[in-house]
Amino acid sequence: MENPKPYERGDLNFKATELRLGLPGSEEVKREATSSVRNNKRASPDMAEEGGYKGGSNANNAPTAKAQVVGWPPIRSYRKNSFATKKNEAEISGIFMKVSMDGAPYLRKIDLKVYKGYSDLLKALENMFKLTIGEYSEREGYKGSEYAPTYEDKDGDWMLVGDVPWDMFMSSCKRLRIMKGSEAKGLACGV
Amino acid sequence: MREDRPPPPPSRGGAYSPPPPDQVLENVLEHVLQFLTFRRDRNAAALVCRSWHRAEALTRSELFIGNCYAVAPRRAMERFRRATAVTIKGKPRFADFNLMPPDWGANFTPWVTSMAQCYRALEKLCLKRMFVTDEDLELLASFPSFRELVLICCDGFGTSGLAVVASKCRKLRVLDLIEDEVTDDEIDWISCFPEGETCLESLIFDCVECPIYFEALERLVARSPSLKKLKLNRYVSIVQLYRLMIRAPQLTHLGTGSFSPSEIVAQGDQEPDYSSAFDACRSLVCLSGFREIVPDYLPAIYPVCANLTSLNFYGEACFLCLQVLDTVRDAGLQAVGATCKDLRELRVFPIDAREDSEAPVSDVGLLAISEGCRKLQSILYFCQRMTNAAVIAMSENCPELVVFRLCIMGRHLPDHVTREPMDEGFGAIVKNCKKLTRLATSGLLTDRAFSYIGQYGKLVRTLSVAFAGDSDTGLKYVLEGCPRLQKLEIRDSPFGDSALRSGLYRYYNMRFLWMSSCRLTRRGCKEIAQQMPHLVVEMINGEEEEVKEDYVDTLYMYRSLDGPRADAPSFVTIL
Numbered sequence: 001m002e003n004p005k006p007y008e009r010g011d012l013n014f015k016a017t018e019l020r021l022g023l024p025g026s027e028e029v030k031r032e033a034t035s036s037v038r039n040n041k042r043a044s045p046d047m048a049e050e051g052g053y054k055g056g057s058n059a060n061n062a063p064t065a066k067a068q069v070v071g072w073p074p075i076r077s078y079r080k081n082s083f084a085t086k087k088n089e090a091e092i093s094g095i096f097m098k099v100s101m102d103g104a105p106y107l108r109k110i111d112l113k114v115y116k117g118y119s120d121l122l123k124a125l126e127n128m129f130k131l132t133i134g135e136y137s138e139r140e141g142y143k144g145s146e147y148a149p150t151y152e153d154k155d156g157d158w159m160l161v162g163d164v165p166w167d168m169f170m171s172s173c174k175r176l177r178i179m180k181g182s183e184a185k186g187l188a189c190g191v
Numbered sequence: 192m193r194e195d196r197p198p199p200p201p202s203r204g205g206a207y208s209p210p211p212p213d214q215v216l217e218n219v220l221e222h223v224l225q226f227l228t229f230r231r232d233r234n235a236a237a238l239v240c241r242s243w244h245r246a247e248a249l250t251r252s253e254l255f256i257g258n259c260y261a262v263a264p265r266r267a268m269e270r271f272r273r274a275t276a277v278t279i280k281g282k283p284r285f286a287d288f289n290l291m292p293p294d295w296g297a298n299f300t301p302w303v304t305s306m307a308q309c310y311r312a313l314e315k316l317c318l319k320r321m322f323v324t325d326e327d328l329e330l331l332a333s334f335p336s337f338r339e340l341v342l343i344c345c346d347g348f349g350t351s352g353l354a355v356v357a358s359k360c361r362k363l364r365v366l367d368l369i370e371d372e373v374t375d376d377e378i379d380w381i382s383c384f385p386e387g388e389t390c391l392e393s394l395i396f397d398c399v400e401c402p403i404y405f406e407a408l409e410r411l412v413a414r415s416p417s418l419k420k421l422k423l424n425r426y427v428s429i430v431q432l433y434r435l436m437i438r439a440p441q442l443t444h445l446g447t448g449s450f451s452p453s454e455i456v457a458q459g460d461q462e463p464d465y466s467s468a469f470d471a472c473r474s475l476v477c478l479s480g481f482r483e484i485v486p487d488y489l490p491a492i493y494p495v496c497a498n499l500t501s502l503n504f505y506g507e508a509c510f511l512c513l514q515v516l517d518t519v520r521d522a523g524l525q526a527v528g529a530t531c532k533d534l535r536e537l538r539v540f541p542i543d544a545r546e547d548s549e550a551p552v553s554d555v556g557l558l559a560i561s562e563g564c565r566k567l568q569s570i571l572y573f574c575q576r577m578t579n580a581a582v583i584a585m586s587e588n589c590p591e592l593v594v595f596r597l598c599i600m601g602r603h604l605p606d607h608v609t610r611e612p613m614d615e616g617f618g619a620i621v622k623n624c625k626k627l628t629r630l631a632t633s634g635l636l637t638d639r640a641f642s643y644i645g646q647y648g649k650l651v652r653t654l655s656v657a658f659a660g661d662s663d664t665g666l667k668y669v670l671e672g673c674p675r676l677q678k679l680e681i682r683d684s685p686f687g688d689s690a691l692r693s694g695l696y697r698y699y700n701m702r703f704l705w706m707s708s709c710r711l712t713r714r715g716c717k718e719i720a721q722q723m724p725h726l727v728v729e730m731i732n733g734e735e736e737e738v739k740e741d742y743v744d745t746l747y748m749y750r751s752l753d754g755p756r757a758d759a760p761s762f763v764t765i766l
């Protein structure tokens with residue numbers, strides 16, 4: 001009987017404090033690796049794996065495999081399917097974004113997944129709020145337009161929309177705010 | 192049975208002659224027996240003597256067939272000639288989880304064919320795990336008084352069958368489709384309800400995976416003043432839900448559909464005031480749905496996050512039953528425990544139903560529920576981590592529990608704190624919850640857990656076991672100790688022929704026994720079949736072609752009055 005490592009017990013909250021070099025959004029990969037390790041160390045009684053009887057069908061004899069056993073967990077397939085579909089479509093969390101605009105009384109909500117890239121998104125924002133945002137330039141941000149789209153990222157920093165690659169933006173954006181151009185000037189640091 | 196009674200004596204010249212005593216008794220009996228509603232009372236009354244048997248048969252209006260193969264349709268309908276409500280159950284429950292090939296049986300057609308002759312006045316029908324075709328539905332729709340159709344975990348039909356029911360059943364009050372597999376025949380069945388006011392009281396279709404024409408649904412709800420139960424499918428967005436709710440504030444049961452904005456809506460208008468819509472539905476007692484939950488919207492229902500007290504209209508939450516996804520997290524369950532003091536039934540489903548997923552609910556949530564919802568009667572709880580302490584706490588805090596179904600999704604998982612088996616937790620449940628009739632186990636369990644069940648589970652009628660136990664002794668404890676056991680379903684547990692034999696004298700008193708991927712041999716099953724002529728012993732082979740070792744894939748055995756069925760497919764061997 002192996003002693004489970006502290007990070008498997010979860011009580012040290014190892015994952016939350018660990019330092020990683022990976023880009024934001026690469027957590028998914030790490031999590032999977034951890035859970036498969038956990039599978040290896042899970043205390044599984046010998047009976048399930050010995051040749052004595054076959055549990056379910058196919059690949060459940062190897063305790064290390066992450067292969068799913070037929071009919072387990074006991075959920076009706078229609079429930080599983082609809083969630084699975086959604087999960088495949090929406091692999092990144094936080095797809096629904098609140099969008100606020102300075103001076104507008106209401107919040108809107110958009111689904112980032114719908115847009116193929118920044119130009120798509122900006123066009124949609126322009127239509128939604130009936131304004132022009134203009135072109136993004138790395139050095140000068142949205143110079144020349146009255147408004148600039150900004151977003152709050154996972155670390156709580158306000159960034160200019162367009163500063164980072166689209167995929168990184170999708171996974172790190174928490175909400176959007178369309179600022180008055182003058183306020184946004186300070187964000188155009190072009191790092 | 193015979194219908195004849197002694198003929199009345201001829202009257203003499205106008206003098207009043209009272210009917211003979213037998214007939215008086217029978218008349219009185221029939222009047223009295225009409226008040227008996229519980230099935231078990233009726234069954235007991237029917238055993239008193241012939242005349243009671245006859246009278247009971249004539250007065251039974253609700254016919255319950257627990258296993259469609261236990262009795263032939265004709266026989267049942269000829270005994271109970273005046274039944275107007277029928278419930279039939281077909282496949283065993285593990286068929287829901289792909290543990291049985293799809294065309295195993297449980298066909299509704301022979302039943303509806305007999306009903307067309309014997310039960311033309313049929314009003315209500317409830318089918319569970321039956322194979323129902325569109326033609327069957329069409330035939331049903333032709334019954335003039337038909338008004339309630341409930342289909343649970345059924346398959347074989349599509350939206351075209353639903354369209355016929357909607358359009359032809361003029362008196363339809365209830366159309367409940369619960370966890371069925373409905374094929375999309377691309378017919379907008381909602382539009383098939385006739386114009387004008389309907390008498391619809393319940394419309395449940397959350398399982399129907401077909402888009403619907405929302406405007407037709409909205410008009411239908413608007414012209415259904417008696418509608419109390421409405422459960423929408425995931426093609427209804429949260430904004431559409433809002434529109435329906437404001438049209439139907441009298442709802443008591445609500446299934447919220449996707450509970451997320453559809454793409455079209457999200458890019459448009461101002462957010463409707465969801466919390467006030469929920470607030471307006473003052474009679475809501477049952478809430479379910481959230482098929483494509485966007486956690487951001489949960490605050491409209493109850494405070495999930497601490498900073499949303501402004502939407503705390505659940506100060507006086509009076510939910511009786513609640514069905515949620517585990518995305519609510521332990522914190523959400525703590526909120527439920529704090530506010531839903533009258534909760535009777537709770538179901539927590541996993542959004543990610545894989546064995547090794549990161550389930551966001553655990554023993555913490557279970558404990559919170561047990562502390563807050565003291566009147567809890569039924570719980571179904573999926574999680575990844577559990578402790579004996581939390582389960583024991585629930586057994587002590589919730590003495591009213593009748594149904595306890597805990598699914599720790601990782602197989603053979605012990606208490607995640609003490610690393611011990613979950614024996615003590617389940618033991619406490621059977622010991623302390625004196626009204627418990629249904630139990631589903633999970634996690635690492637030794638034979639000891641079964642000894643507890645056998646010792647204390649005296650009222651248990653339904654027991655589900657998976658990946659548990661050490662030896663035959665475990666099963667023996669249960670078969671010998673639980674006198675009320677009716678339905679026993681076991682998978683992937685090391686129980687063999689010796690254990691099977693030990694329950695021989697029990698099997699006529701049970702509805703069925705299911706054992707799959709255990710250690711039964713063909714010989715052991717054959718022995719049972721030979722000794723118990725009124726048991727139908729089915730060996731069901733799994734999907735694989737190759738010859739397996741001596742162990743039987745699946746044993747499904749049940750009592751029957753009419754012998755082995757004639758419609759068994761090739762992969763079923765009836766011993």
